[in-house]
Amino acid sequence: MKFLAPLMIVASGSLFASDLKVVEEIVAKCNGDIVTRSDLDKAQIELSEAYRHEGLAGAALDEKMAQESKHLLQDRIDNLLLVQKAKDLNINVDADLAKRVAAVQKQSGIADPDKFHDWVKEQSGVPFEDFRNDMKNQMLRERVIRQEVGEHISIKHEELEKYYNEHKADFVREERIFLREILVSTEGKDEAGVAAAKKKADDLVTRARRGERFPELARDNSDSITAKSFGALDPYKKGDLAPALESQVWDKPKGYVTDPITVGAGFLILHVEEHHKAGQAELAEVEGEVQDKLYAPRMQPMVRDYLTKLRKEAFLEIKPEYVDSGAAAGKDTSWVDPAQLKPETTTKAQVASHARKKRLLWMVPVPHTTTGSTSTSQ
Secondary structure (H helix, E strand, O other): OOOOOOEEEEOOOOOOHHHEEEEEOEEEEEOOEEEEHHHHHHHHHHHHHHHHHOOOOHHHHHHHHHHHHOOHHHHHHHHHHHHHHHHHOOOOOHHHHHHHHHHHHHHHOOOOHHHHHHHHHHHHOOOHHHHHHHHHHHHHHHHHHHHHOHHHOOOOHHHHHHHHHHOHHHHEEOOEEEEEEEEEEOOOOOHHHHHHHHHHHHHHHHHHHOOOOHHHHHHHHOOOHHHHHOOEOOOEEOOOOOHHHHHHHOOOOOOOEOOOEEEOOEEEEEEEEEEEOOEEOOHHHHHHHHHHHHHHHHHHHHHHHHHHHHHHHOOEEEOOOOOOOOOOOOOOOOOOOHHHOOOOOOOHHHHHHHHHHHHOHHHOOOOOOOOOOOOOOO
């Protein structure tokens, strides 16, 4: 790939500088890929929208954006390095990607490929191929981190016991139930549509009870916003749930899946993920939670170290006015502007001299030896 910074188009038939118009600015080069100003602007908009969705506004939003915006270039370079590494490792996620896209299409209820592609663009704001490529790159990044970093983290049982014994107070429970949900919507549907939704809900219950993983079923089939988090709901204490729902799950064991429950928005299926009884939890009950508490603090710095290693090995150039907050110490990322490179000229005499030097190279004595046709050292 040729790198130009900035990219330009000719505004008229002439080639004078005054006729050139900047259409994009490259701010960083990372191996064979680039980061543009548009990439960073888009990321900033997405970040702002995410914080607004969380309820931030005004000065609080401005402060948060000021803190996080300085890491946008770092994040972009991180993503490029991980995808590039996935290719180096010959990681292939095509089969999983096809399943994920098929699940999204099934969730949309649109069988026609062209109409489905139009629906994706309407929902995501990007063309289908970009949507699919973003999904693939995310899967590649996750696979690299899991394979290159996560698999090297080992937590011994003695460490779990030690953490548990030192933090027992953290595992004194109020009685709470943890649920996942699948919502099959009937909004705007006629009688036939409601019947089809009921059949879909019944089928999902059957599949879950046969052993299919409920989180994936929720991600791929639920019409609720919680589908993005695999159907996970906040934990509930006794009395928090509507009585009609609480009676369906409160005394049920872990792993229980309800029949479809008719609610205003459609048919709701609930899965009992955990049920914490009141009092001190035993280590066996919270071992997974303890492991997460030990795993996460180790994972984050190891991922950062790994990304620093990738930076050191990479060809990386960054424009002076931009800062990579994840820069590797000692790594030269100085920007080289092709427009500033000066061509070198060589005279015929220099060429001839260079050729003669090459022809006479055999005459240069090797250290610790003497030259001569027949002489020997004494």
